[in-house]
Amino acid sequence: AAGVIQSPRHLIKEKRETATLKCYPIPRHDTVYWYQQGPGQDPQFLISFYEKMQSDKGSIPDRFSAQQFSDYHSELNMSSLELGDSALYFCASSPGSNYGYTFGSGTRLTVV
């Protein structure tokens, strides 16, 4: 079965650079979520999209932005990277409000 695809798997950036993370949800899933998991932390919700519209916003810094495209893939754009942005970034998709989530394998971002 198709899963949630995230790319890249690993990314190393320098401080003040920008990064773009991509997420391809499971086909026919209408909602995409982004989570950030710092070292030794639990995943924290950043932002979600329902049918290509932003549906909810969590603790996402102003330096980050995200969008969902017509083909339902989503991108998380991160600018002016800081050391504290080093984390595992997960994308998840869901087919509806009463269903579980499927998480991608995550993108490990390291800011040096």
Place this chain on the structure above:
Amino acid sequence: AQKVTQAQTEISVVEKEDVTLDCVYETRDTTYYLFWYKQPPSGELVFLIRRNSFDEQNEISGRYSWNFQKSTSSFNFTITASQVVDSAVYFCALRNSGSARQLTFGSGTQLTVLP
């Protein structure tokens, strides 16, 4: 506001022992969903179970079982006859039924199963 508490930060057991991971949640909603995820050292989040607030039946899946007690707001997870491959961080998570459909995670329990 909603909150998930996993009081056990780390647990170590010897292979073949049974182990229970505790999860206590807080929510004002009457309809909500509870989840357990496993995060092995490779980092991915593996879905284990979803339970809605109206279904208090306990569930068993192989060596895994879950005990949902609405009266105590707990959703505990037991692994029977643990194996080394069960070593991972286990997260309990809560989602309300409203428009905000994101998950609130507990802080996780690191389970180490020793050979």
